[in-house]
Amino acid sequence: MKRRLVAVGATLLVLMAEAGTVAPASFAQRYALTLSGSAAYYRLTLPPQVYAASQRSDLGDLRILNGAGESLPFSLESPSAPAPLRRAVLTPLNWFAVPTTGEATDRARLGVSLDANGTLHAEVGAPTGKKRNGDAVLVDLGNDGEVAALWVRLRNERYQGQVLVEASNDLNQWQSVAEAVLLKASAGDKRLAQERLALDGVRRRYLRLSWPDGAPEIAAIEAEAIVLEAVADAQPAPLLWHASAPVRAGDSAGEYLFDSGGAYPVESLRVDLPQGNTIAKVSIQSRDDLRAAWRDVGAGTVFRLQGKKGEEVSSPLRLNAMPSRYWRMQVDMRNGGIGREMPKVMLGWRPAMLTFVARGSPPFTLGIGNATLTSAAQRRADLLMGEHPEIGNASVEALLTTVVKQQTVTAPDNTRKPVLWVGLIIAVAALGAVAWHLARSTVSADKAG
Known part of the structure; x- marks a missing residue:
């Protein structure tokens, strides 16, 4: 009897598990x-x-x-262009050795002169060739932007010494920007050199190098700049343009609301103004649902002007790619707004690439x-x-x-559900009957004993 009870209970559990999936x-x-x-x-x-x-x-x-x-x-790839390649470019620099005697304000003027645009030139008698211990080196970086590092090419076969680097824009006020150890050594046909001074994007015009351990013989000094290059044949897909739902006026003056109609990753927005000769500053916000707070995604100036060569309109506004459905445009009303008619809005977006197994x-x-x-x-x-x-x-x-409309991913056949529930009810009834019979048998056995 107990075995029958266990079997019915197991059947009941299977039916319950399947019916309750x-x-x-x-x-x-x-x-x-x-x-x-x-x-x-x-x-x-x-x-x-x-x-x-x-x-x-x-x-x-x-x-x-x-x-x-x-x-x-599966994977979803954003439609943005790949990160550009970083490439180091070396450029030779003008440099000059100057004695370090005198006050700090005099050091920069010994042995060099400045022309009208700030370029350093050697004066008659300026040290050349081999540098004396104690000499400082002035380096003219020019006006080419950030410098990632300085390369000091050593003429010495063997050298190890500390170098201190200061930067200035006027040759009077100096600020310490780096210090390092330069090294050059050799053993047989093997060479070891450390000639790079990291500067982390210095934007000053001039550098001054000083040598607490004695100046080396310098063959050349070069500036290292990082250049960003686009990846060949890796441009993003062209923008697709999608018209938003009709624009409607908001609660305040200059507020315009519209619906993109989907989760489009919008990165550009074109505003067609209703009247000619209109200029307006606008800000753009978006949100995912009607209860969320607005977030800023872009701003700019839109216009529609009539000229001798025809009508000219503003370029689309560039936005931070934002897959939002609800949008708001706020017009600066201090210049009169855009008139009573509603503008039209076009949304530019790029579709994602999906890959699956x-x-x-x-x-x-x-x-x-x-x-x-x-x-x-x-x-x-x-x-x-x-x-x-x-x-x-x-x-x-x-x-x-x-x-x-009703199909599910891995749902069981809906036609089986009534059968499962009927079987479940029968199993529950059978289990109850078996339990009741087992209880009576137990009681009878106790009385007999």
Whole structure:
């Protein structure tokens, strides 16, 4: 009897677990995906309708599903351009050795002269060639911007000594900016040298080098500047322009409200003014929902002017890329505003690139539109495995309107639920009957004993 009780209880637990399974949230929309070629990974550019259907500003409600309804790993790449390359550029500098005798205000003027634009020149009798111990060195950086480091090329075969670096704009007021040890040594055919002085972006015109351990023989002095170069063939995708919902007036004068209609990562905004010969200063704010506080994302001047060559309008305003749905434009009313009619607004944005693992069998689909979900996207570096991962192309095709509204990701067949509940009720009744019978048997046995 006890065995029958345990078996019925186990059956009851299985039925309860299956009947009480919480199905993953359904999506507002689901789109069929078409894959080209045969690969482990596929990528696609997200179309506007995905942004419009999303209920989260970070596209956190997006999922990629296979034919079994399983959620697949994917990454989302922002559409921004890659960081520029940093390259060090060395430029030869003019430098002069000057005796360190006299007061500090006299040191800079011994052996050098200044022309009208501040450039240093050697005077007759200025030291050249080998430098005496105790001599300081003046370096003219010019007006080329920040200097990351100074390279002091040593003529000595062997040298080790400290150097103190001061900076000035007028050769009178000096400020200490760095100190280091220069080194040059050799052993057989091997050479060891430390000739770089880090300056961390000094913007002064002149440097003065002094040598507590004795001055070395200097062959040349060079400035190291960091140049940023754009990555070749790595420009971001062109902007897509999307018209906002009609602009409406806010509660205060000069306040205009509009809805982007989706989680578009807006980075540019074009304002079409209603009247010609209008100039206005504007500030732009956005927010994710109607209860959130406004945040500043950009400001500028917009205009629409009539001239001899036709009408001229202002360039689009550049914004901090912000995937917000609700927007506000505030016009500075001190110059009269923009008139009574409403402006028109166009939003510029770049779509993200999605890459996913094609695990399982097709059809593959993209689900979007449920604010209760959180982002499942991962870094592309964590997604792509193997030495040379093959990536095919995918595209978003038809909207699956007949499936989307109630279909869930891995929910059990809804037709099974009534059967499960009936089985659950029967199991509960059977369990109760077995327990009651077992209790009576126990009581009878006690009486008999």
